[in-house]
Amino acid sequence: MRMSSFLDKWLWHHEYWLPPGITWKDMEDSDHDRYPRPRDLFISIPYAFVFIAVRYLFERLIALPLSKQMGVKEKPRKRASPKPTLEKVYTSQSTCPKENELLALSKHCDLSVQELKVWFRHRRNQDRPSISQKFCEASWRFAFYLLAFVAGLCVLLDKPWFWDQKECWKGYPQQVLLPSQYWYYMIELAFYWSLLFRVSWDVKRKCAKMLNYAGWRRSCDVLFAVFAVVFLITRLIIFPNVVIYTTFYHSMEIFQPFFGYYFFNILLMVLQLLHIFWAYLILRMVAKFIFLGKIDKDERSDDEESDGTEDEEDERMETKFASSNHNGVLNNMTNGMKGKSNERNKLPKAR
Template sequence: MLNFAMASFVSTWIWNERFWFPENVTWADLEHPAPGVDYPQAGHLVCALPLAVAVFILRLLFERLVAKPCANILHIQTGVRRQVQPNALLEKAYHSKASPDHRHLEQLSKQLDWDLRRVQRWFRVRRDQDRPTTETKFCESMWRFTFYSGIFIYAIYYMWDSPWIWNTRHCWNNYPFQPMIQSQYIHYVAEFAFYWSLMFSQFIDIKRKDFLIMFIHHLATILLITFSYANNMLRAGALVMCVHDASDIFLEAAKLANYAKYQRLCDALFVLFTLVFFITRLVIFPFWIIRSVLFESWEILGPYQAWWLLNSLLLVLQVLHIFWFYLIIRIAVKSIFEGKVSKDNRSDVESSSEEEINSNCSKKSI
């Protein structure tokens, strides 16, 4: 009985109309629109969860049937890795910590009666065994490049004739009674399913140094999509997604060129990526979109509880953008002044590994 009462309280609190909408707006106002008019319903996004599984399966098929043949055409080999000498003690230590400290290595050396350098070499080769092949990374990047390109082109196509893409005040006029068109729904469901697929595939994809940061990024994105859809902020939400997808296209394209060893193309795409990232995420996003959500909506609607949450999530994303751009600039500076980059310290600017756009892609000054 207590659990039921607690669940009822939580449900009431979550779906409180004063949390989601401005004054004098209720769920009933959106549940019964005029004939021929559709408003978003929170339950619509439930279908995106099984769709996320379908997206993941589609990705596996794409990588196998499209990306791998492309990798073969470009002569991207899987590579043959050296295998370590089987050793139960070292294998157990490796699964506990892949890069043990010096003291631990010395202990293992004494236990096995091995030379310290031999133990260090075993761990180095063992780590190499677990690193993904160039073909694997190529296939993953090709999938992301295809999705980001397709969804960006689709979004620009359906928004191009909309007044709110050119004048953001239209995002708030007559809010929340703004009819949802089918193209908006498709855009939202596709993005929502894709980011859910990234959320759970992150645990089986290429191991990232910035796993936690990317987890926060995916979670913030999913929350933004959910909240903006539930309270019909589709226009501002579509702009946010479109701005983010633009730079991702060039990032994944630069990776593809890197894996295919087209150095000059990789350098050019990395420069384009840096410029597009700066323009979209450090100029357009804060000074056009966040400004509209913070100030224009305040002026037209006034703040309410969900408004504060949505703006907080947008600001979290902006902090991540600043951090990622700092890492991008570090790569550019190393490329210019050192002539090479030994490791890629970016957070993949959304998905980093130890060598995404590495020394092969930045040996020449940018």
């Protein structure tokens, strides 16, 4: 009760979140009508753990068998040899030691710096998620977003404010909360709570990468083209001209500006700036697709190191060393032959 009164006094004070002249007492539920309240944000937290449990079952019983059906294959990885000293450094100090640290370890472990670099690369490679894990993560998000999109259409299509945004502000904020709207927002909020609770373990992959992991390149390219068109239309045209416009201008026909008005509109503008940045990256990818005929990587996310990168680097390095040694032997033989030839040339010629 003390915590609730503290939050009501400082965080959820009606002057912050409600228009002038409206208090939370005006938003009390009646026998037939329900109004949104701040406590609803906390009711969604227990449902987040339900989502985590459902996700676990989905990935094990649906996503993993689906990955095998779609031809997702794991790439072989070289495992780092057991070395307790290096393992301790890896887990407690640094997964990618600097040059001076490698030199100290080299003296302590009686290994060359190059051998240490190879060991740490293989050890980092072991910790990276497998392709099956990436596929399961992407398929879970794809399944939820698809169902949420369909449910959102079912909830909104018959509502007047979906077609005329001025209807959003009639009677605001004393608007009856329909059960369909309540559960739609609770499910969405619980889903994002579950992502927040698992942020340290999630693989963080896009849903479209399911096709990439399965090797369906043509389908992946087609899906990217559809995504680019939908993103550019919805985020650069519909979002600013419909959503932001109605929150900035239509709302002012109902009430005077207050803290919540500025707070949420600033967040919407920050989101729009992010949309513009992401659109720039997508257009760069489109240009590469048009002129090069392929998409190398998703520029909206961080660079991802493929499973075979370390091994390929090791093979190139070994080949380089072998080639260098081979060339050195050839050079020595050639220099030796040249030396003998020069010695013969220096001898007096017979008449």
